Amino acid sequence: MTGSIRVPLIEPGTRPELAEVEAAIRAERGGEIAVLYQALLNSAPIASGWERMLTAVRNRTQIPADLRELIILRVAVLNRASFEFEAHEPHARKAGLSSNQIAAVKTWPAEANGFSDDESLVLELTDCMTRDVEVPDAVMQRVCARFEPHGVVEIVATVAAYNMVSRFLVALNIIH
Incomplete structure (x- = not known):
């Protein structure tokens, strides 16, 4: 755009x-x-x-910073929100994501190596929520088995919130 x-x-x-x-x-x-x-x-x-x-x-959430920033970067990629990706890349580095992980988030799951089980699970949830809106039961069961209820709510809210952010940015053509 x-x-x-x-x-x-x-x-x-x-x-x-x-x-x-x-x-x-x-x-x-x-x-x-x-x-x-x-x-x-x-x-x-x-x-x-x-x-x-x-x-x-x-x-104010208890989500580890690396998982939060991974969610934000992946939502930005999926929604083509370059402003959001660029704004959060430094935060992702500060949170401990490597340059390889930041690059791989653009092509995940093709570039799935280098992500922990938690990171891969959060990326899968992010893709489901962003691309399809509906999350398959199997994915949500794995999320609920891995995270406490507050963590599930916080992770889902992070994906949802940053979908709002990225869609606002793209709709209003805020690209840099």
Whole structure:
């Protein structure tokens, strides 16, 4: 997809009615308001709710960081959300994913070597949820056997949340 972003970007600090939302975004995101959030600021309620939900997914779950980032990268690949992939590649490295794993996420399952059993299981779940929406019972049974109920909910919510993120980015042509 080429072209420009399909909604105006809201320059931080230009709308007093957004000050509280912007402050919350800055507090959770390290001070800068990225282009994704500048698009979201077109709707204060959406931007505020988005930040609260994604902060919970990113920072308040018990999912190991490497599994979380693996999910995010795979969703980005499947949904062709280059912005999301590029934004999370440094987080994936910091979480301990190797350069080979990051590259292999683009062609998984063809490049399944180098992933642990947990990583492969999470990638399989991510593919099912993203490509087909419905998760086969056999896959979900393996997920439920491996993770406690809170972990299952958190993993499924991470896949779902980042499908929302990537589809928002792609629909609005936010590519860099």
